[in-house]
Amino acid sequence: MKHSAFFWFVLPSATAMLLFIFFPIVSIIVQSLYVEHAQVIIETENCGPFGCTPTTMVDQEATEALRREQPLGRFAGFTTYLDRGHLAVNEVAAAWDASSGWRDFGGRMLNLPFYKAMAFTLTYTFIVTPLTIILGFMIAVAVNGAVRAIRGPLIFFSLLPMIVTPLVGSLILFWMVDARGIIGATLQALADDPGLSVKASTPLMWIMLMVYGVWHAAPFAFIVYYAGLQTVNTDTLESAMIDGASRWQRIRYVVIPHLLPLTTFIALIQLMDNFRVFEPIVSFAASAHATSLSWAIYNDLGGETRQLSSAAATSVLTILGVAILLSPVLVRTWREFSRART
Amino acid sequence: MSIKAQEKPLGLKVFVLVFLTLWMFLAAFPFLWTLWGSFKVEGDFFSKADWANAIFGTLTQVETGDRFTGQGYHGAWIQEEFWRAALNTVLVCLFVVTISLTFGTLGGYALSRSTYRYAFWFLIIALIFRAMPPITLVSGYLPVFFQWNLWGHLPTAIIVLVAINQPFTLWMLHSFFKNIPQDLDESAMVDGCTRFQAFRHVIIPVMWPGVITTGLFSFLLAYNDFAVTAMILDQQNQTMVPKIASFLGTTQTKGNVMFAVAAVVSVTAPLFVMIMFFQRQIVSGLTAGAVKG
Incomplete structure (x- = not known):
């Protein structure tokens, strides 16, 4: 394809991505280096019959003018990154000095909002992703072994947890695990503890969020594996059988190697999606027990005062996290591409 | 067997x-x-x-x-004006799907036919953009949208969702167009068509299965979005998902959880119907990316 034709064809979508993905990324990087102007304070003397007292007041006009003049705020360098809400350098150092051991240090770190969000996001990502893959694989093998006639309905119902809006799906589960809901009540009966409440316990909340994550994502892994199973070479399977391979050996040495490239694909997509975990935390009202990086940004942006600089700094740190997570894949793609060219 | x-x-x-x-x-x-x-x-x-x-x-x-x-249902749809949110959702989804498919087919076609190195890099950059959590971009939009008075309107949300949709749409359509034989449009060009005419008269008639599948996923992305619509739309223009989230804040205290439950069912029902009709396309779409490994 000619250069000029290519240019015109990709122009609309390139413009859209440039304006609304690339520029915002530049914009958050810039924003995170600035902080909002402080209010301009003027000091006046208030003189009464008992002498003069100095009072301070906010000069609204001057503040407004300053904000209009430099809408970005004043340059602050990396201070936003280093403050308590983000990397919290001073607090970490203090915790390091004060703590008696690793456990204590970890506990202190979890009191800092950024590290708390980071801890949950990473735990969630690295627990949910493998479990999703395993469960998806098991469902795929089971459905593949089912009678052909019922496979359609099986796939239909399996798709539901994935297709339904994450916020809505997690709300549905949340209502069921409510102490007055069916799962919550069952759990109470099983544990023989009428006070048991998922909402009130941090470990239970973490488990619940991850259960939701697996429930939501397993259908994706299932569908991809199921499609992969349709293309397993039957000749190889049969010859393995003739050679005396047991059922398990056939899965282990024929099917799983065949599905391995698919696993890379699923893992890549799941890592990206789990790292942005956000909606379930809103639905489960879990912010007291578990926060994620995306939730931290949402929290900064919402509410009365929009803390743009703080949100921007968290966004930049999140993007760095995504980049680190993706780097092995990118390096591999790059190597394959250069190998293909030479 | x-x-x-x-x-x-x-x-x-x-x-x-x-x-x-x-x-x-x-x-x-x-x-x-x-x-x-x-x-x-x-x-x-x-x-x-x-x-x-x-x-x-x-x-x-x-x-x-x-x-x-x-x-x-009465409380949610009439008293809390959920119908307005439903209407907004319909508008947002309709425009997001149409625009992103238009942009995506043009771009995806060009990417599948170009053999130059920059086409590869274009796709890789799109993949990196796909990995960005949408909420990280929102803090980049807000100051600009406030300054130019763009905040709160449906068209703003639509164009933002189109842009966020693009990387995925491009990847998907790119792999669909790869499967359409190159000889088809090349022979049209030998017969004297320009590149665009070849696209218009030869490719467009055969591309619909891929476009429908991609459209379904664009629809899902627009329909299910919470992070962007919650932050960018004002109260009047809210779509269904942020509206449900706002129910949780306001109505739970009034003891009207059932409004939220009814709204949740209302949001799920169209998806249910969609899977029923388009199960085959959804399955093929989910696996389309995987085939490439």
Whole structure:
């Protein structure tokens, strides 16, 4: 394809991505280096019959003018990154000095909002992703072994947890695990503890969020594996059988190697999606027990005062996290591409 | 492949059966339960006394005189004006799907036909953009949108969602166009068509299966989005998903959880119908990316 034709064809979508993905990324990087102007304070003397007292007041006009003049705020360098809400350098150092051991240090770190969000996001990502893959694989093998006639309905119902809006799906589960809901009540009966409440316990909340994550994502892994199973070479399977391979050996040495490239694909997509975990935390009202990086940004942006600089700094740190997570894949793609060219 | 030796031993058969039943239960039961419960009063849906009340609607009968009640739906759709949110969702989805498919087919076609190095890099950059959590971009939009008075309007949300959709749409359509033989448009060009005419008269008539599949996923992305629409739209223009989130804040205190339950069922129903009609396309779309590994 000619250069000029290519240019015109990709122009609309390139413009859209440039304006609304690339520029915002530049914009958050810039924003995170600035902080909002402080209010301009003027000091006046208030003189009464008992002498003069100095009072301070906010000069609204001057503040407004300053904000209009430099809408970005004043340059602050990396201070936003280093403050308590983000990397919290001073607090970490203090915790390091004060703590008696690793456990204590970890506990202190979890009191800092950024590290708390980071801890949950990473735990969630690295627990949910493998479990999703395993469960998806098991469902795929089971459905593949089912009678052909019922496979359609099986796939239909399996798709539901994935297709339904994450916020809505997690709300549905949340209502069921409510102490007055069916799962919550069952759990109470099983544990023989009428006070048991998922909402009130941090470990239970973490488990619940991850259960939701697996429930939501397993259908994706299932569908991809199921499609992969349709293309397993039957000749190889049969010859393995003739050679005396047991059922398990056939899965282990024929099917799983065949599905391995698919696993890379699923893992890549799941890592990206789990790292942005956000909606379930809103639905489960879990912010007291578990926060994620995306939730931290949402929290900064919402509410009365929009803390743009703080949100921007968290966004930049999140993007760095995504980049680190993706780097092995990118390096591999790059190597394959250069190998293909030479 | 129905060979005797392939037949499963009984134990395995039972295990598979149990496992599948369990999974079906896990996948479908929550939705059926909520659908059933949405026609009850709150005292039944969240039953302190006995969870079986939610099935038989004991309190619903006491309070309304009937086993089923539409109170939740009435409250959500009319009292809390959920219809407005539904209308906004329809508009947003319609425009997002149309625009992103238009942009995506043009771009995806060019990417599938170009052999230059920059086409590869274009796709890689799109993949990196795909990995960005949308909420990280929102703090980049807000100051600009406030300054130019763009905040809160539906068109703004639509164009933002189109842009966020683009990387995925490009990847998907790129792999679909790869499967359309290159000879098709090249022979048209030999016959004297320009590149665009070849696209218009030869490619467009054969591209619909891929476009429909991609359109379904664009629709899902726009329909399910919470992070962007919650932050960019004002109260009047809210779509359904952020509206439900706002129910949680306001109505739970008033004891109207049932509004939220009814709204949740209302949001799920169209998706249910969609899977029923487009199951094959969804499955093929999910696997399209995987084929490339």
